[in-house]
Every structure is written in C-alpha cells, then in structure tokens.
Amino acid sequence: xxxxxxxxxxxxxxxxxxxxxxxxxxxxDIAMLDGYLTAxxxxxxxxxxxxxxxxxxxxxxxxxxxxxxxPAEAQRVFMWLIRHMNSIARTLSKTPEDYEPLLMENPxxxxxxxxxxxxxxxxxxxxxLDQEHWQPLVEKDPKLFEVLKLYGTEAGLKELMRxxxxxEKHREFAATLGDTVRVIHAYWLKQRMMxxxx
Numbered sequence: 001x002x003x004x005x006x007x008x009x010x011x012x013x014x015x016x017x018x019x020x021x022x023x024x025x026x027x028x029d030i031a032m033l034d035g036y037l038t039a040x041x042x043x044x045x046x047x048x049x050x051x052x053x054x055x056x057x058x059x060x061x062x063x064x065x066x067x068x069x070x071p072a073e074a075q076r077v078f079m080w081l082i083r084h085m086n087s088i089a090r091t092l093s094k095t096p097e098d099y100e101p102l103l104m105e106n107p108x109x110x111x112x113x114x115x116x117x118x119x120x121x122x123x124x125x126x127x128x129l130d131q132e133h134w135q136p137l138v139e140k141d142p143k144l145f146e147v148l149k150l151y152g153t154e155a156g157l158k159e160l161m162r163x164x165x166x167x168e169k170h171r172e173f174a175a176t177l178g179d180t181v182r183v184i185h186a187y188w189l190k191q192r193m194m195x196x197x198x
Contacts, residue, residue: 005087006080011102014080018056023067026058031115032122034102035152037085039126042092042185044133044192049082052129056081059125092185101177113167114174120152137187144180147173 006014015030028036033056040052054062068074091099101119105112127134127148138145150156150173165173 002083003086003090004083006084010080011084014077014084017066017077022057024057024064026060026064027066028056028059028122028125029104029118031102031104031118032059032125033081034084034088035119035122035124036126037081037122038088038101038181039123040129041085041089042181042188043126043130044137044188045130047130052126053081055125055129059122092182096182096185099178099181101181103174103177114171116147116170116174116177117151117157119177120148120150122152123148124152137184144183147176148180 011030014033018024018027018033019029036052036055036059040047054065057066058064066074066077068077088099101116103119104115106115127138150160
C-alpha cells in the first residue's frame, strides 16, 4: 500500500463512491469521514476497523453495508480509507503543525466560506463510538469541545440557529479546529504513554 496521502483525484473518487456508488443512504461524505477518522486516531484507545468501519457506511446505526461491484473495488475503497487514516495519523505524530481538517467550502462568489458542520458531525460520531473513554477529557475541558459540539450535535446546531453568529465569527470557529485536534491528540498521547510506562 502506498504511504502517500490520497491525491485530490483519489479523494474525489472515494467521495463519489460513498455518495453515489455504494448504494447507501447514510454513508459519510468525505468531510464527515475526515472528521470521523481524525477522532478515531486522536482518541483515548486504539479502535479496530471492525469497530469504526460500519459507521462509515451507515453513520446513524452502523448496520448497512456498502455494495461493491467486485472484490477489487472493495479492496481499493478500503485501501483509500486506510491510507487517508494513516496520513492523518502521520501528520499529527510527525508534523502536527501541518495538520488541517479537510473541510468543504461554500464558493460564496469567490470568497469561500468553510463548512464545518459536516466535519464536526463526523468527529463527534467518532467520539460517540468510545464515549465512556472520551468522557474524562470532555468533562475536564468542556471549552475544548465547544465548537465541535456547536456544529457537530443536534443540540449545538439548534443553538447555532438561535445565536445567528456573524460570518466572521463562523470563520473564527473554523480556524480553531486544527488547534483543537492538536491539543486532543497531545492529551491522549500523553495519557497512553503514562499507562504504558506503568
């Protein structure tokens, strides 16, 4: 398997498979997937593919399964998922300052607006996958999860509708995501190392 990050073309093909060719109604799009895999990577425990993969195909229930034309297509899609995951993990462990979430953008007449609800929803789905073990950090530093919960949960989205934040505030929220991920990654990495040392 190639160690390289997915190219733009490969990301587009993966998104196309998830949205069009998988035969699924509740599959994640590429931005949700990026947020989800990021949460799986930076979380408190190592999760196996059989724990996180079902929610890629069916983000609500983790029950539906993708339909593949043949084994070669299944292998190709799975390799894309693993390569994307590895590339996030490698960036965060080796050059965390280079890490950026993969966000969709609204073109907005040449002044693009980052779309952060899909990515945040993916991330919070990843947190929910192992909620019990995430909870100590969520309780210890609720401010760290403010933007993620605002854009990535039903209650948060209702709050957003009420608050009617300015476009500038929205951009500020978007700009915090990379740092939030770096802080979470460093926290759980330290916890894991402390456990390993005992």
